[in-house]
Amino acid sequence: MRTLMPRIGAVGAATGLVTLILGTFLAWTRSGSVYRDSYQSLGLLKQLGFMGAFPALDFFLQGWLAVIPAVAIAIALYALGLRRSAAGLAAVLAILMGTIAGVAAVQGGGTNGLVGIASAGPVVTFIGALLALLGAVTVLVSQRTRMKQQTGGEP
Structure with missing residues (x-):
């Protein structure tokens, strides 16, 4: 079992990362009867000129677009057997994306306004x-436990 x-x-983390990416392609915002995924929503902000006025938003957009390659790297690291490195990267991605998605999910859901946050994505x-x-x-806890058992103490 150890x-x-x-x-x-590793399978759970990889499944979660794929689900996380799939969620970014679902509806994140709505405007009237039009729903947009997260990439379309950020593209709209860029077209409207918000990115030039707010450098932090531009940094956020670039970071959001980098999530897909980062997830691919994490899954490749799992496949190559580098589980601890992959788990570290997966944890960072999960915390960042989970925080953003959690805030959006809590703020969204209301259908009262003309423009709002959709809940699916x-x-x-x-x-x-x-x-x-x-x-x-x-992965991190089980790998640490295995190392402790192999060395007879603290790693």
Whole structure:
């Protein structure tokens, strides 16, 4: 069972990361009857000129676009057997994306206004982030326990 836990954690984390990415392609904002995914929403902000006025938003946009390659790297690291490195990257991605998605999910959901936050994308992204974080923590804890047992003490 001890050698199985890192694999279970890696599969859980990879599944969570894929779910997290899928959530970014679901509806994040709505305007009237039009729903936009997170990338379309950020592209709209860029077209409206908000990125030039607020450098932090431009940095956020670039970071948001970098999530897909970062997830691909994390999954590749899991596949190559570098579970601790992959779990560290997965945990960072899950915390960042989960925080953003959680805030959006809490703020969204109301259908009273003409413009608002849709709930599908943020909720799926948040669930993926939770699963990825749980899997990453499982990998890190089980790998640490294995190292302790192999060395007879603290790593």
